[in-house]
Amino acid sequence: MATPEIDLTVYPDECDAYGHLNQASFVALFERARWEVLARGPGMDFFTRRGVWPAVRKSVVEYLAQAYPGDVLRFSQLLVHVGRTSFTIRQMARRQRDDLLVATAELVFVCVDQRGTPVPVPSELPNVFGDRPLPGNxxxxxxxxxxxxxxxxxxxxxxxxxxxxxxxxxxxxxxxxxxxxxxxxxxxxxxxxxxxxxxxxxxxxxxxxxxxxxxxxxxxxxxxxxxxxxxxxxxxxxxxxxxxxxxxxxxxxxxxxxxxxxxxxxxxxxxxxxxxxxxxxxxxxxxxxxxxxxxxxxxxxxxxxxxxxxxxxxxxxxxxxxxxxxxxxxxxxxxxxxxxxxxxxxxxxxxxxxxxxxxxxxxxxxxxxxxxxxxxxxxxxxxxxxxxxxxxxxxxxxxxxxxx
Incomplete structure (x- = not known):
């Protein structure tokens, strides 16, 4: 199953004094893109319906180019690893007008229950975010x-x-x-x-x-x-x-x-x-x-x-x-x-x-x-x-x- 690409527009209130999309806003847009995938698929309550919550254990964001008010960024999400209680998602943000890669994010999540105890990753997760596509060879x-x-x-x-x-x-x-x-x-x-x-x-x-x-x-x-x-x-x-x-x-x-x-x-x-x-x-x-x-x-x-x-x-x-x-x-x-x-x-x-x-x-x-x-x-x-x-x-x- 292919994960949908998410288009998000950069607004002025997300930018710094120099007119650039600031670092905190980049992180927020990556998160919004993940929520949009859930909203367009199984629903934002995908995890809570199963009694688990994906807690971020680690995140790494690479800022590669600038984005400005009015730019439309296209976010793609790849499920790059699924363990017993953890999974890793790699995201890419490209500027739609020139297809320039402006940022990437890699996040490691641990699924926990209400007590904070690690629990197994929902088996349906690959159906939501999809497996990483491989070249034909x-x-x-x-x-x-x-x-x-x-x-x-x-x-x-x-x-x-x-x-x-x-x-x-x-x-x-x-x-x-x-x-x-x-x-x-x-x-x-x-x-x-x-x-x-x-x-x-x-x-x-x-x-x-x-x-x-x-x-x-x-x-x-x-x-x-x-x-x-x-x-x-x-x-x-x-x-x-x-x-x-x-x-x-x-x-x-x-x-x-x-x-x-x-x-x-x-x-x-x-x-x-x-x-x-x-x-x-x-x-x-x-x-x-x-x-x-x-x-x-x-x-x-x-x-x-x-x-x-x-x-x-x-x-x-x-x-x-x-x-x-x-x-x-x-x-x-x-x-x-x-x-x-x-x-x-x-x-x-x-x-x-x-x-x-x-x-x-x-x-x-x-x-x-x-x-x-x-x-x-x-x-x-x-x-x-x-x-x-x-x-x-x-x-x-x-x-x-x-x-x-």
Missing amino acids: LRRVAVNGVNLAVLAKGQGPAILFVHGYPLDHSIWEHQVAHLDGWTRIAPDLRGMGQSDAPDLGYSMQTYAEDLLALLTAMGVDKVVLCGLSMGGYVAFEMLRRARERVRGLILMDTRAEADTPEGKKARDAAAQQAREGGADAIAGAMLPKMLATAPAPGQPELRQKLQRMMAATPMAGILSALSALKERPDSHPLLPTLTGIPTLVVVGEDDQITPVAGARTMAAAIPGAQLRVVPGAGHLTPLEQPDVTTRAVADFLATLPRAE
Whole structure:
């Protein structure tokens, strides 16, 4: 069921002395839009009829552009997560005259009874606010209490692509499109892309358990595991938990070591930056370090794509990922134990985040590992040099035994 979009007009009494819609009025309009959804659907007494009340536990509003008296704002509402007693709604407000996104809001509600005790979310809630729509090439798979958005294509042995932070499955589009003869699986990790974003706090173990459960749900026993950046850290955790399910390993633009004390402080600073400036602030800080420094054809368009991808990441996903990154274990002791798992290490020649020297050291520590340095790429080789990266992956896959 599609949730209706709500058009609300900005009035002068909602604006500040400079004629802008003020912050408090933005919050009020987001709330009015939610009430309008109820009024046009099951009625404003939807919750009280069921003996529950949705109490706001957390709200994050990002102010992206100005609105003025007379502007009509179009509000959309997406139900992005439903837990046992809590649910999360993400709202967007666009200026109707030019379709400019002016603000977003993400709210976590807890359903309580008259005594304030948490109670189950009404089962009819998705019928009111609707599920988040997915593009036609994605599907939802329920694992560990969340819905993961998954791109799957092809037949044959499986390869699982794990993206980094704060990205989504689309960084692997070229590889998924061209690696014929393989079942290509590229999910959005919880808290990112089109997957649910519960405000519960995550760890690398959480992500790994999700992906192992995803493989089981899809009937996949063994995979070639390909992780980029944070996806590499998730891959290490999957190896700790279920080494027997990994028949090959590709570590791309990643490292084995844990965060240093200085790195942990930087994660805390990034979390504070996210709270104050939203996902756009995170994108602005990260983008300059992610791409190769030398200008390349198509880089402006790629930069815009990444900006949109990062800015769309829910706040719960950003903060939880930063916590998981900060607390991840050192994986150096794991590397020499990977005997018998064919491994390819790929790194961009101009990777500023996980440089070539570290990739060489990591490859040398893994018995029999191959190393591929990709010219003209920074920290995002699958996007910056898609043809070269796909060929490197295809060449590696061709060396693996097909029968399992």
